[in-house]
Amino acid sequence: MRGEGSLRVFAAPREHPARDDAASSPETDRSTAYCVGSQSLPREPLSLDLRSLADQAAADASQQLVFQSEAMNRVVDQARDFARSSAAVLLTGESGTGKELIAHLIHQGSPRSTGRYVRVNCAALSESLMESELFGHERGAFTGAVDQREGRFEWADGGTLLLDEIGEIPPRLQAKLLRVLEEEEFQRVGGNATLRANARIIATTNRDLLKEVREGGFRADLYHRLNVLQIELPALRDRRDDVLPLAAFFLGRFRHEARRRVNDFDTAARQALNDYDWPGNVRQLRNTIHRACVLATHETVRRDDLPDLVPESARVSDSPPLLEMSLEDIERWVILKNLR
Numbered sequence: 212m213r214g215e216g217s218l219r220v221f222a223a224p225r226e227h228p229a230r231d232d233a234a235s236s237p238e239t240d241r242s243t244a245y246c247v248g249s250q251s252l253p254r255e256p257l258s259l260d261l262r263s264l265a266d267q268a269a270a271d272a273s274q275q276l277v278f279q280s281e282a283m284n285r286v287v288d289q290a291r292d293f294a295r296s297s298a299a300v301l302l303t304g305e306s307g308t309g310k311e312l313i314a315h316l317i318h319q320g321s322p323r324s325t326g327r328y329v330r331v332n333c334a335a336l337s338e339s340l341m342e343s344e345l346f347g348h349e350r351g352a353f354t355g356a357v358d359q360r361e362g363r364f365e366w367a368d369g370g371t372l373l374l375d376e377i378g379e380i381p382p383r384l385q386a387k388l389l390r391v392l393e394e395e396e397f398q399r400v401g402g403n404a405t406l407r408a409n410a411r412i413i414a415t416t417n418r419d420l421l422k423e424v425r426e427g428g429f430r431a432d433l434y435h436r437l438n439v440l441q442i443e444l445p446a447l448r449d450r451r452d453d454v455l456p457l458a459a460f461f462l463g464r465f466r467h468e469a470r471r472r473v474n475d476f477d478t479a480a481r482q483a484l485n486d487y488d489w490p491g492n493v494r495q496l497r498n499t500i501h502r503a504c505v506l507a508t509h510e511t512v513r514r515d516d517l518p519d520l521v522p523e524s525a526r527v528s529d530s531p532p533l534l535e536m537s538l539e540d541i542e543r544w545v546i547l548k549n550l551r
Contacts, residue, residue, distance in 0.1 A: 300317060
């Protein structure tokens with residue numbers, strides 16, 4: 212039995228090239244849960260369990276889905292239940308909440324886990340490029356199409372296709388996508404042959420698709436076809452129990468990469484981490500800890516190392532906007548600061 216508030220860690224996805232012909236091995240890739248320490252983590256002070264978690268992160272930086280909140284327990288339990296089905300899943304939630312990690316967890320727990328896991332970032336593609344990426348193209352289909360190319364549906368046949376930020380797909384392609392989902396048939400761009408592909412669809416969005424359906428921006432039939440099963444991921448501000456475990460995990464990961472001795476947070480830093488609302492969610496927390504690992508000049512992260520979490524009235528006037536700076540610029544600023 213899992214105790215309330217116990218820490219759970221899941222293996223995060225390993226990066227696989229979309230065209231990698233080697234199927235993932237279920238013995239090595241399947242996500243499993245385990246606890247770090249035998250008891251629930253106390254809130255204060257930073258516990259030995261969290262230090263152990265930081266050490267664990269340093270040893271294996273690929274594991275990223277770390278949580279102890281009941282909200283995320285429900286999400287992961289739902290994901291594992293849904294994995295047994297081949298039905299489409301819609302993952303909703305703000306940017307940075309971990310939708311792609313949950314998508315991979317579903318794939319790895321499914322009967323399709325030995326097949327390919329293929330991701331398409333719909334927000335990063337123009338309409339013409341998106342059509343070619345999804346469905347492939349024939350030689351000469353458009354300027355620059357010098358060779359025939361398979362699309363992501365073909366690559367994901369027998370596996371899982373993740374449509375990241377599905378709300379960005381333009382209306383014309385929504386109709387073509389619906390046909391593939393309903394009939395498992397499509398044609399490459401510039402081609403006449405009808406091809407077939409059977410892929411489990413997982414879609415993510417940070418938008419209110421139902422509202423867009425009502426306003427005519429998203430097809431109702433496509434929405435219902437994608438929304439057979441749905442999981443809503445909570446914002447980090449709604450699962451504050453996870454902030455310190457995540458912070459400790461990222462600290463261990465980045466101190467190892469940067470070869471730094473910093474291994475803890477002082478009381479003021481922990482308070483600042485807990486009190487902040489994290490509008491960018493886990494992604495923002497990860498980047499904040501990465502910067503803190505560079506800024507820290509002691510073995511503990513102090514509140515001064517988290518300047519972007521400090522209220523405006525308490526900021527040092529000569530502190531730069533760290534969230535807008537590259538790590539190289541931050542390192543240069545730290546050196547100059549210590550030379551003053």
